[in-house]
Amino acid sequence: MSAQRLNRRDFLQTSALLGGGLVLALGLPGCAKPPAPAAADATLNAWLRIGADDSITVICDRSEMGQGVYTALPMLLAEELEVPLQAIRVVAAPVGEEYVSPGNGGQVTGTSNSIQESWEKLRLAGAQARTMLITAAARQWEVEIAECRAENGAVVNARGQRMTYGQLATAAARLPVPKDVPLKPASAFRIVGRTLPRLDTPAKVDGSAEFGIDVKLPGMLFAALAQSPVLGGRVREVDTSAAERLPGVRRILTTDGGVIVVADHYWQALKAREALKISWLAGANGTLDNAVIAALLTKAATNPGLSARADGDADLVLRSPGARVHRAVYTLPLLAHATMEPMNCTADVRADGCDLYVGTQVQKVAQTTAAAAAGLPPDKVRVFTTLLGGGFGRRLDVDFIPAAVLASKAVGAPVKVIWTREDDTTHDTYRPPALEEVAAAFDSAGKLAAWKLHIVSPSITARMFPPVTGVDDSVIEYAVGYPYDVPNVAVNYTRQEVGVDVGYMRSVSHAINCFVIESFMDELAAAAHRDPLEFRLSLLAKKPRHARVLQAVAKRAGWGSPPAGRFQGLALMSGYDTYIAQIAEISVTGGALEVHRIFCALDCGQMVNPGIVAAQVEGGIVFGLSAALWGDITIERGIVQQSNFNTYRVLRHNEMPDIDIEILASDAAPGGIGEPAVPPVAPAICNAIFTATGTRLRALPISAHKGLRV
Amino acid sequence: MTVLTVNERTLEIDAAPDTPLLWVLRDHLGMTGTKFGCGKGLCGACTVHVNGAPMRSCALPLEALAGKSVTTIEGLSRDRSHPVQRAWIAIDVPQCGYCQSGQIMSAAALLRENRAPTDADIDAAMAGNLCRCGTYARIRAAIHRAADLQRAGPA
Numbered sequence: 001m002s003a004q005r006l007n008r009r010d011f012l013q014t015s016a017l018l019g020g021g022l023v024l025a026l027g028l029p030g031c032a033k034p035p036a037p038a039a040a041d042a043t044l045n046a047w048l049r050i051g052a053d054d055s056i057t058v059i060c061d062r063s064e065m066g067q068g069v070y071t072a073l074p075m076l077l078a079e080e081l082e083v084p085l086q087a088i089r090v091v092a093a094p095v096g097e098e099y100v101s102p103g104n105g106g107q108v109t110g111t112s113n114s115i116q117e118s119w120e121k122l123r124l125a126g127a128q129a130r131t132m133l134i135t136a137a138a139r140q141w142e143v144e145i146a147e148c149r150a151e152n153g154a155v156v157n158a159r160g161q162r163m164t165y166g167q168l169a170t171a172a173a174r175l176p177v178p179k180d181v182p183l184k185p186a187s188a189f190r191i192v193g194r195t196l197p198r199l200d201t202p203a204k205v206d207g208s209a210e211f212g213i214d215v216k217l218p219g220m221l222f223a224a225l226a227q228s229p230v231l232g233g234r235v236r237e238v239d240t241s242a243a244e245r246l247p248g249v250r251r252i253l254t255t256d257g258g259v260i261v262v263a264d265h266y267w268q269a270l271k272a273r274e275a276l277k278i279s280w281l282a283g284a285n286g287t288l289d290n291a292v293i294a295a296l297l298t299k300a301a302t303n304p305g306l307s308a309r310a311d312g313d314a315d316l317v318l319r320s321p322g323a324r325v326h327r328a329v330y331t332l333p334l335l336a337h338a339t340m341e342p343m344n345c346t347a348d349v350r351a352d353g354c355d356l357y358v359g360t361q362v363q364k365v366a367q368t369t370a371a372a373a374a375g376l377p378p379d380k381v382r383v384f385t386t387l388l389g390g391g392f393g394r395r396l397d398v399d400f401i402p403a404a405v406l407a408s409k410a411v412g413a414p415v416k417v418i419w420t421r422e423d424d425t426t427h428d429t430y431r432p433p434a435l436e437e438v439a440a441a442f443d444s445a446g447k448l449a450a451w452k453l454h455i456v457s458p459s460i461t462a463r464m465f466p467p468v469t470g471v472d473d474s475v476i477e478y479a480v481g482y483p484y485d486v487p488n489v490a491v492n493y494t495r496q497e498v499g500v501d502v503g504y505m506r507s508v509s510h511a512i513n514c515f516v517i518e519s520f521m522d523e524l525a526a527a528a529h530r531d532p533l534e535f536r537l538s539l540l541a542k543k544p545r546h547a548r549v550l551q552a553v554a555k556r557a558g559w560g561s562p563p564a565g566r567f568q569g570l571a572l573m574s575g576y577d578t579y580i581a582q583i584a585e586i587s588v589t590g591g592a593l594e595v596h597r598i599f600c601a602l603d604c605g606q607m608v609n610p611g612i613v614a615a616q617v618e619g620g621i622v623f624g625l626s627a628a629l630w631g632d633i634t635i636e637r638g639i640v641q642q643s644n645f646n647t648y649r650v651l652r653h654n655e656m657p658d659i660d661i662e663i664l665a666s667d668a669a670p671g672g673i674g675e676p677a678v679p680p681v682a683p684a685i686c687n688a689i690f691t692a693t694g695t696r697l698r699a700l701p702i703s704a705h706k707g708l709r710v
Numbered sequence: 711m712t713v714l715t716v717n718e719r720t721l722e723i724d725a726a727p728d729t730p731l732l733w734v735l736r737d738h739l740g741m742t743g744t745k746f747g748c749g750k751g752l753c754g755a756c757t758v759h760v761n762g763a764p765m766r767s768c769a770l771p772l773e774a775l776a777g778k779s780v781t782t783i784e785g786l787s788r789d790r791s792h793p794v795q796r797a798w799i800a801i802d803v804p805q806c807g808y809c810q811s812g813q814i815m816s817a818a819a820l821l822r823e824n825r826a827p828t829d830a831d832i833d834a835a836m837a838g839n840l841c842r843c844g845t846y847a848r849i850r851a852a853i854h855r856a857a858d859l860q861r862a863g864p865a
């Protein structure tokens with residue numbers, strides 16, 4: 001063949017950090033010069049290298065999965081370093097202790113805390129480096145430090161002398177790191193707080209951005225993985241004879257995770273996978289289906305659960321004679337993450353080490369997982385983080401890594417394993433299902449006197465980061481912070497596993513619990529013949545940030561006076577130190593639901609890049625819409641019934657409602673923004689459906705309800 | 711051997727006739743800008759132009775492409791100067807970016823046929839291109855912007 005290699009401006013490049021680590025340079029054309037020779041780069045600190053050619057490289061310790069960290073984190077550093085943002089080139093951090101997230105307890109991109117945890121850290125890193133560069137210049141010029149200042153990538157002084165950072169970097173890197181460097185007040189920010197263009201956009205409009213699936217290594221082979229159709233099943237026996245005879249097939253390996261077919265090209269691997277004759281052992285899940293899961297959760301709900309929050313004595317009030325008690329049971333389905341880039345991993349195992357190229361949210365876990373599969377110590381595994389074609393929490397899991405390592409080790413060449421969409425949908429680590437019992441009581445004066453929520457759901461954390469003693473914090477989000485002023489509040493949790501590997505998914509239990517809480521608050525407002533907005537506000541006198549976003553969204557949406565034929569529903573949520581409210585404007589015509597508009601107001605504290613904040617809110621709402629309207633993974637005989645986008649439906653262009661976002665000015669510390677826009681969508685729509693039809697939806701997705709078409 | 715033209719280069723491809731164009735581009739030619747999303751023509755991530763028309767390359771066997779001319783995201787312009795690319799940059803459309811090659815190729819095909827698309831035209835042309843990050847509103851705005859840029863001519 002004439003496999004004529006077309007020019008690609010940006011290919012995988014590695015360059016040694018002076019500190020001995022390695023970083024993967026994902027070329028970002030338009031914002032990046034070609035990487036300078038490593039020896040010419042001076043390492044100022046764990047997040048910054050400066051080249052003799054004046055190149056500025058920011059080492060980003062959070063994975064870029066669309067949320068904008070490859071722009072927002074460099075903005076923080078650039079603010080204090082006094083360099084223009086567009087001068088910065090971004091590379092992914094290697095595994096390193098200095099890159100551990102304190103809040104996540106590991107080198108993890110998750111819980112929407114990248115900005116919160118970088119807010120001071122990266123400004124300080126920039127300020128320290130700037131101070132070192134100024135000091136180096138002052139010494140060279142033999143002038144006082146106070147006479148010198150940093151300006152646009154150079155140090156200057158009043159005598160008209162000027163040296164660029166590139167000229168100073170080597171000397172600066174030898175200086176001690178200064179402590180107690182003051183940071184600019186917000187009033188002096190020139191970069192932070194502005195909607196600056198994303199650094200990764202140019203590479204994402206010309207096909208040059210490198211995702212994990214795009215990694216190319218010399219001599220690389222491709223692999224497909226046959227996994228048990230029944231979740232958790234294993235290979236009983238496999239007949240590989242027909243597959244082995246197919247063109248391009250190099251090796252077929254039977255492993256604990258399934259049968260790996262390695263071939264010269266991916267299409268050959270897929271064809272050979274089809275030719276395998278595999279007999280599977282179903283294991284414990286052979287009889288699992290939705291009815292079994294529902295029965296498990298229902299039975300577990302008879303337990304009292306562990307207390308996650310107890311103000312006063314809600315049970316006592318709920319049992320008291322004369323209390324007007326309302327009760328309901330809500331259920332939520334399993335959901336798939338459905339990132340646009342299916343799971344994949346490339347490994348290059350050699351006798352002395354392993355290089356791993358992967359879109360991951362957990363570099364250290366990826367390293368130890370690959371090391372175990374390779375039979376190497378972890379420090380022999382280098383992790384090169386690519387861009388992620390969507391994360392949403394799916395890439396907090398590492399189940400797609402071992403096959404690449406095992407295959408590479410077996411064939412002695414780099415191997416890229418790619419899951420098909422069907423593999424991805426049927427072997428996700430799904431958002432857990434939940435059954436929630438909720439009860440509330442009004443006192444004789446009509447005031448809400450008690451609220452109790454009992455959450456029954458599997459524990460993701462117990463699977464991924466065991467052990468969990470007591471209540472899993474990732475199950476009780478928003479519920480434990482129930483904002484409404486009720487004297488007796490109880491939140492209990494009963495853990496019930498359902499045989500399915502469950503995973504963290506964008507907004508995790510905030511979305512599950514917000515659906516229940518905000519739907520039931522509407523039920524209570526209706527029971528009390530109160531307006532849903534006024535009812536909530538009456539219970540938020542002590543919660544000004546919650547009340548403010550509710551009032552803002554109500555004003556924006558024209559609460560109470562929707563256009564003719566349309567109906568409104570609202571929902572509130574707080575989480576990730578962000579406060580957010582939404583109003584859905586819908587119509588139901590002859591049973592056909594249409595979501596016309598979603599209004600949103602939020603207070604996420606100080607912002608680094610308001611344009612990226614808005615994009616995350618837009619995207620969170622779309623993610624919430626897909627889940628609310630259609631998201632539903634169902635299981636029969638242990639096998640996931642959805643396989644591709646025809647059976648696991650997500651929102652399309654033509655189904656997109658208008659979205660109206662108001663970001664409220666705030667001087668508060670930064671909140672997270674990647675996740676909080678997801679949860680209010682489902683309850684806002686369901687509350688609007690109640691207004692429109694009088695039907696209360698206590699189960700998702702909406703499309704599962706007879707009588708409603710979506 | 712199948713002979714086809716990719717981004718104005720005529721190439722001989724030695725691959726099984728049923729190999730989808732997507733994998734010919736990605737594995738045989740090393741052109742990874744065209745993305746694998748679903749393999750069934752359901753998500754649009756693999757959209758390319760075949761003789762000018764938007765097609766899902768994951769569902770196009772090589773044998774059907776003999777003598778045809780294929781344009782991929784890498785060939786849309788040399789320097790991100792296509793009006794759609796300029797509009798995408800101006801509006802900062804991408805988030806994760808994975809679906810955007812396909813979105814851009816669908817949008818470019820739309821704007822070649824329809825120089826002033828309405829929202830309904832955009833819905834119809836773009837309904838087959840999924841985005842899980844939820845960039846749809848920005849894509850709509852960017853297509854309108856690209857139409858303006860196209861009318862104005864090269865930058």
